[in-house]
Amino acid sequence: MTDLDLKQKIEDLKKQKKAIVLAHYYQNKEIQEIADFVGDSLDMAKQAKQSEAEMIVVCGVTFMAETAKILNPDKKILIPVENAGCSLANFGSEENVLMMKEKYPEAGFVCYVNSAAEVKALCDICCTSANAVDVVRSLKQKQIVMLPDKNLAAWVQTQVPEKEIIAYDGYCHCHNRVKKEDVYNSKKRHPEAIVLAHPEVKKEVWEIADFVGSTSAILRYVELSNEKEFIIATEEGIMYQLRKRHPEKSFYLLTPDLICLSMKMVHLDELYESLKEEKYEIILDESLQEKAKKPLMRMFTLA
Ligand code: SF4
Structure with a gap:
């Protein structure tokens, strides 16, 4: 099946099953393209909470799908790859x-x-x-x-x-592996660029960055900035969003090591199979869901 056929079948299944696809910014480009919503963990949790869909496919790692289930106990929550764990x-x-x-x-x-x-x-x-x-x-x-x-x-x-x-x-094994030397080397190659870092990178990296923030904060920063070149110290998937939104600006990933393998496990094939076979469903113990919901809901009262 070609990618075009797969995309059409995914769209058909979404309609047929009243499903939506949520994807994290760290997902592969083709998944970000076909998702109904792309965001960071907070945005995804909010979207899951507001959704009226009967089925939610979470293209991300397990804790994200669990969060969607905790917030939507009556909905069918699927994750396309069963063992997409988060090292953190x-x-x-x-x-x-x-x-x-x-x-x-x-x-x-x-x-x-x-x-x-x-x-x-x-x-x-x-x-x-x-x-x-x-x-x-x-x-x-x-x-x-x-x-x-x-x-x-x-x-x-x-x-x-x-x-x-x-x-x-x-x-996080992905963010924690970059070092301050990577910043110095990248700055040598791109002296005009400013450094935007996620707070999951080591202290020695974020303390020499020009801006520290979540993926959504990094996107917002670039949106409002007059600068033209940026060194990005977070997972590679965000580069797709940055380049799509700002084709006139230049973005350099701090190092090619900034790849989260768990986030890259989902492709169109896995998403299609997930929707077709309704797998892998997130099942959580009811009392555990209730207990885990309290700290999540308390967080939502702040935002
Ligand atoms: S980049 Fe991957 S391993 Fe790191 S915190 Fe995010 S999901 Fe977890």
Whole structure:
């Protein structure tokens, strides 16, 4: 089947099954093109919450599909590739959260959405990289445990110095592998370019960047900027959106290593099979869904 045939069949199945496709900015270009909505984790969660579709196919990693299920318990939520896990989400576990709760009984617990439902269920509030600063500021506790991303936690600490942030020792394998030398080398090649970094990169990288923000914040920054050249320190998939929206500007990926393999597992074939066979359905225990929904809904009251 050609890509054109596949795209037509996907569109037909979407109509027939009253389905929508949500895709993350890190997905392959052909998936971003055919999706009904493309966004970052926060936008995807909001879209899932508002959707009236009967079926939602989440082109992203497992925690994103779980989040859609938690927010839409009565809908059929599918993920095209069953084992599309997030290395960062794998760092958190119930045992570790319980241990930290014992160690820091007075602390507020903020959980990045990049975490399993079991971990969310034990935390006070969720956050994404787009709203982490506002979420931390919103809590009354002075001491805040943020998990699982240590790089995001360190960046939030610089933005909210009045709080004491205790970081969990997790990181994203994709973002964490870039180094400050990559920035210096890229700047040598593109001296006029400004550096835009995601807070999941190492501190040594975000502290020498010109701007630090989530994928949606990076897109917004470029939209409003008069600059013409940008070095991008986040996952490669965002380059498609940047180049599509701003063909007159130049974008350079900081290093070719900025690829999340889990995000690249979905292609048109997998999406088509997912819609046709209604696989792989996300099934979560009902009481777990209820518990994990509370910190998510609390996050939504802020945005
Ligand atoms: S880029 Fe990192 S945080 Fe995002 S889904 Fe991939 S592994 Fe997880």
